Amino acid sequence: MTENFIFANIDSIYHIQLDPSINKIRVVSKEIIFERIKSKRDLSYKDVRTLLNEEAKKFAEKNKIGKYVFLNETAEDNKAIINSVLAEVYQDTFNGESKQVLQKVVAGELKKYEPDKVIIHYVENLEQLTKVWNILLKRIREFLYIKSPELVLLIEDDNRLVEELKNKDAKQILKENNKASYLTVDLPKEDEMELKELVKLADSVNDKIKTTKERLIEKIKALMPKTSEVATPLIAAKLLTIAGSFEKLAMMPSSRVQLLGAEKALFRYLKSGNKMPKYGVLFQHPDVLNAEKKNRGKTARKLAAKISIALKQDYFGMNKNEQ
Amino acid sequence: MNNENILRMGKKIYTKNLTPGISVYGEETIKKEGYEYRYWDPFRSKLAAALLKNMSQFISSNSKVLYLGAASGTTISHVSDLTPNGFVFGVEFSKRVAKQLFLLSMKRRNLASILADANKPEEYIPYVPAVDVLYQDVAQKNQVEIFIKNADLFLKKGGFGFLALKAKSVDVTKKPKQIYERVYRQLLERFDVLEYKNITPFQKDHMVYLVKKE
Numbered sequence A: 001m002t003e004n005f006i007f008a009n010i011d012s013i014y015h016i017q018l019d020p021s022i023n024k025i026r027v028v029s030k031e032i033i034f035e036r037i038k039s040k041r042d043l044s045y046k047d048v049r050t051l052l053n054e055e056a057k058k059f060a061e062k063n064k065i066g067k068y069v070f071l072n073e074t075a076e077d078n079k080a081i082i083n084s085v086l087a088e089v090y091q092d093t094f095n096g097e098s099k100q101v102l103q104k105v106v107a108g109e110l111k112k113y114e115p116d117k118v119i120i121h122y123v124e125n126l127e128q129l130t131k132v133w134n135i136l137l138k139r140i141r142e143f144l145y146i147k148s149p150e151l152v153l154l155i156e157d158d159n160r161l162v163e164e165l166k167n168k169d170a171k172q173i174l175k176e177n178n179k180a181s182y183l184t185v186d187l188p189k190e191d192e193m194e195l196k197e198l199v200k201l202a203d204s205v206n207d208k209i210k211t212t213k214e215r216l217i218e219k220i221k222a223l224m225p226k227t228s229e230v231a232t233p234l235i236a237a238k239l240l241t242i243a244g245s246f247e248k249l250a251m252m253p254s255s256r257v258q259l260l261g262a263e264k265a266l267f268r269y270l271k272s273g274n275k276m277p278k279y280g281v282l283f284q285h286p287d288v289l290n291a292e293k294k295n296r297g298k299t300a301r302k303l304a305a306k307i308s309i310a311l312k313q314d315y316f317g318m319n320k321n322e323q
Numbered sequence B: 001m002n003n004e005n006i007l008r009m010g011k012k013i014y015t016k017n018l019t020p021g022i023s024v025y026g027e028e029t030i031k032k033e034g035y036e037y038r039y040w041d042p043f044r045s046k047l048a049a050a051l052l053k054n055m056s057q058f059i060s061s062n063s064k065v066l067y068l069g070a071a072s073g074t075t076i077s078h079v080s081d082l083t084p085n086g087f088v089f090g091v092e093f094s095k096r097v098a099k100q101l102f103l104l105s106m107k108r109r110n111l112a113s114i115l116a117d118a119n120k121p122e123e124y125i126p127y128v129p130a131v132d133v134l135y136q137d138v139a140q141k142n143q144v145e146i147f148i149k150n151a152d153l154f155l156k157k158g159g160f161g162f163l164a165l166k167a168k169s170v171d172v173t174k175k176p177k178q179i180y181e182r183v184y185r186q187l188l189e190r191f192d193v194l195e196y197k198n199i200t201p202f203q204k205d206h207m208v209y210l211v212k213k214e
Ligand SMILES: C[S@@+](CC[C@H](N)C(=O)[O-])C[C@H]1O[C@@H](n2cnc3c(N)ncnc32)[C@H](O)[C@@H]1O
Pocket: B044, B045, B046, B068, B069, B070, B071, B072, B073, B074, B075, B076, B091, B092, B093, B094, B097, B116, B117, B118, B119, B137, B138, B139, B140
């Protein structure tokens, strides 16, 4: 029994007959459509495909054949064919006006707000601000050591130290804590000022860290609600940063998500065959931290799988809302 | 090929500034016979390096050029200088650097910027006509494939193609020489390969090829 097909490529539509019993393919008829499509201008890739498919359908109806092989967007061959038609259509249409149109399109793209890229900047801000805080506190402790070694030794927590020094004098703090002040001294006025100003600066850096963190958490929750829930917002943001974009992160296999942040260890492993890393950023997740040491790898793997699913839900859910 | 917009003085080359008074990346400018010329640094531009290595000049003042991997515009600004009566299309896919390229293209009447992946020419087919020159410097694993794809679609018959090949980005495990040879053979299948030059010491492990579409 023979079977009839309509097959369309860019220049023609073919009516093809297959005869499986004798293994034969026969072209019954052919209609040239290339010129017809070429005569239309302002075509996009999609337009050409649609036109072709319409033509093929018409042709099939005319010949009373129900089976089409339509051009398929993903097939590389079809793509090359369609592209070559488009290139021919557009080959001499460029003029000064086209530049303006093009520049407008490009400017539009360049001005677009990209929430994932902005979040990555928040993560970087947070990391750098934390470094600034650490540097400042090292300086404050060294400077304070001249004035009051007892106080430096008494308060180990950096946040608390700044909080106390903001409003109180060293001697007063020591007294409140029932500590002696054998080596605590009053410094010349300008030195006291220097210390106070450093503390003030540290305090405002601390405030900045807080607001940056708050905004970051809000933003990541808005962009990736499910992932933030499963991974915690800060880990979700860190994963995004290492991946480079939401799309890249969402498309990663969960085995890669599991090892994000362990790139150096992985490289070392591949080079020297030492211990293979079991987790990267996910190490900071409570599930992994709280797991028994021998179960950590397994826990990280399970967590990565859950995160992977959440990521895809967030990513494809987002695109749905956009449309 | 002769191009009066290029100036060679001993071991230094310059291009006639299309936008006098404006320097693009801090390069030195000189005045000669009433015209301003911009110094073209072979350590920053593979095309300048190739020309200093005696590659033939293949861009004329009315060439239409498709430039893939334009980055922030260092080399393409000189290509734009070379083609006052032609046009240059710069394709770049990183937004970060494309912003600078865009701003450059607003200052130069013969330059347009395109934010797209050179792997997906369908995105810029509607904007790019048939060209006389295809220039590619994308440092990608599938560089040759990208080059051929774009040459098939946009390069005129008899047009020139310039390919800057970074051995490391094609395959880190192989010796550069092996990669150069393989690419040479790949190009031979499709083009007339006119010249190839190793551009050390200007760039390490780079080969540049000049081909002609038959
Ligand atoms: C070596 S740099 C080019 C330097 C530039 N040609 C010059 O000399 O001034 C390579 C550039 O190609 C871009 N690139 C890489 N792959 C690309 C692709 N598939 N499509 C478009 N641009 C790409 C990179 O973002 C980068 O800016």
